[in-house]
Amino acid sequence: MKKQTVWLLTLFSLMVVLSVYYLNQSGDASFLTLSPHQSEVPTTQTPDASTGEVDQESSGELTPSAMEDDLFSFVRLEMSAKRGERLEQLETVIAGENVSSEEKWQAFEEIDRINQLETGEIILEETLKSRYSFEDVLVRTLDEAVVVSIKSASLTKADANNVMRDLYDELGPVRVEVKHYPVESS
Numbered sequence: 001m002k003k004q005t006v007w008l009l010t011l012f013s014l015m016v017v018l019s020v021y022y023l024n025q026s027g028d029a030s031f032l033t034l035s036p037h038q039s040e041v042p043t044t045q046t047p048d049a050s051t052g053e054v055d056q057e058s059s060g061e062l063t064p065s066a067m068e069d070d071l072f073s074f075v076r077l078e079m080s081a082k083r084g085e086r087l088e089q090l091e092t093v094i095a096g097e098n099v100s101s102e103e104k105w106q107a108f109e110e111i112d113r114i115n116q117l118e119t120g121e122i123i124l125e126e127t128l129k130s131r132y133s134f135e136d137v138l139v140r141t142l143d144e145a146v147v148v149s150i151k152s153a154s155l156t157k158a159d160a161n162n163v164m165r166d167l168y169d170e171l172g173p174v175r176v177e178v179k180h181y182p183v184e185s186s
Helices: 003-026 068-095 101-132 157-171
Strands: 043-047 054-056 136-141 146-152 176-182
Touching: 003 068, 068 101, 068 136, 068 146, 101 136, 101 146, 101 157, 146 157, 157 176
Parallel strands: 146 176
Antiparallel strands: 043 054, 043 176, 136 146
């Protein structure tokens, strides 16, 4: 088997084992969906290209659940597995004998784009964690938006605006959603 296939299967197996373990520990799957008394209203902000100012549309909090400690790790693992599958597909295209040089070049460019995206997300996460002393930060780049999930004891509107400005400075005018996952302060 290829080294990447073994790695992917190992990550998938780990994900399944952890999921079963936490389901058995918590007794329910409430961490997967919001229960009726919980609400999640993401902070969605769009920077104004002319001024760099950020318009705040709404804000909200997600009530903590038993799985929040590992939720960010689980999402990171899932994103990594999906990207790993796509990278393997692209490497197969590059290695293919009956593939045109243009298709190989496009596959190579997509591999480079995925690697840059992943590196950029990691850098943004670490920068935001250190700059604002958040417990954890998860940055996900989706097709139409960048979703920033922040785990901290509190998140003020000023902090959310500062995060938005940081992303605007780094990525340019993109739609950004900030989601807050509160934790008990120690």
